[in-house]
Amino acid sequence: NAGVMQNPRHLVRRRGQEARLRCSPMKGHSHVYWYRQLPEEGLKFMVYLQKENIIDESGMPKERFSAEFPKEGPSILRIQQVVRGDSAAYFCASSVNGEEKLFFGSGTQLSVL
Amino acid sequence: TQLLEQSPQFLSIQEGENLTVYCNSSSVFSSLQWYRQEPGEGPVLLVTVVTGGEVKKLKRLTFQFGDARKDSSLHITAAQTGDTGLYLCAGWGSDYKLSFGAGTTVTVRA
Numbered sequence: 001n002a003g004v005m006q007n008p009r010h011l012v013r014r015r016g017q018e019a020r021l022r023c024s025p026m027k028g029h030s031h032v033y034w035y036r037q038l039p040e041e042g043l044k045f046m047v048y049l050q051k052e053n054i055i056d057e058s059g060m061p062k063e064r065f066s067a068e069f070p071k072e073g074p075s076i077l078r079i080q081q082v083v084r085g086d087s088a089a090y091f092c093a094s095s096v097n098g099e100e101k102l103f104f105g106s107g108t109q110l111s112v113l
Numbered sequence: 114t115q116l117l118e119q120s121p122q123f124l125s126i127q128e129g130e131n132l133t134v135y136c137n138s139s140s141v142f143s144s145l146q147w148y149r150q151e152p153g154e155g156p157v158l159l160v161t162v163v164t165g166g167e168v169k170k171l172k173r174l175t176f177q178f179g180d181a182r183k184d185s186s187l188h189i190t191a192a193q194t195g196d197t198g199l200y201l202c203a204g205w206g207s208d209y210k211l212s213f214g215a216g217t218t219v220t221v222r223a
Contacts (some may be wrong), residue, residue, distance in 0.1 A: 043211035104155030
């Protein structure tokens with residue numbers, strides 16, 4: 001049973017470009033969470049999704065950031081017109097419906113030049 | 114957002130010594146979790162504590178949940194170099210979100 005898969009592991013973008021981060025949850029998991037982490041800091045909640053629904057996006061900036069979890073395919077975190085301050089590690093986690101045990105992916109390290 | 118404060122931020126000890134990491138909040142959590150994260154990887158769940166006053170042991174690691182369910186501690190006995198890593202506490206709130214502390218970076222020297 002494969003774990004949570006995130007790709008790419010490393011993503012380099014220039015200011016103004018778009019970044020697309022993908023997350024495939026564990027098999028059978030229908031809940032996905034996205035977190036952002038800066039060096040030597042804990043993880044900051046961004047968004048909580050179920051299939052085709054955004055449950056809570058209170059941690060995500062209202063501009064330039066969007067997330068989706070379609071019926072088929074991976075969850076996508078999209079950052080438009082990236083700025084240097086978007087540089088961080090972005091982690092995805094998944095869980096079985098109603099469970100509090102989260103399984104994390106290895107993250108995507110986004111670097112904005 | 115419910116805040117979790119971890120202390121100390123950094124901890125460096127000699128192999129064989131004991132260490133304790135603390136996690137405190139002014140909020141009550143339905144459950145509290147401890148994760149360990151290694152460089153370049155995602156956090157891995159170590160334990161979940163649910164009941165106030167609960168103590169759980171995982172080999173040389175002892176986890177305690179405060180009676181009021183607002184604080185927790187992680188104690189490692191006879192630390193080994195393999196215990197080196199970032200230890201994160203996280204609490205599930207009534208808003209169904211998992212909030213993380215800033216973490217404690219533990220370095221165990223050989």
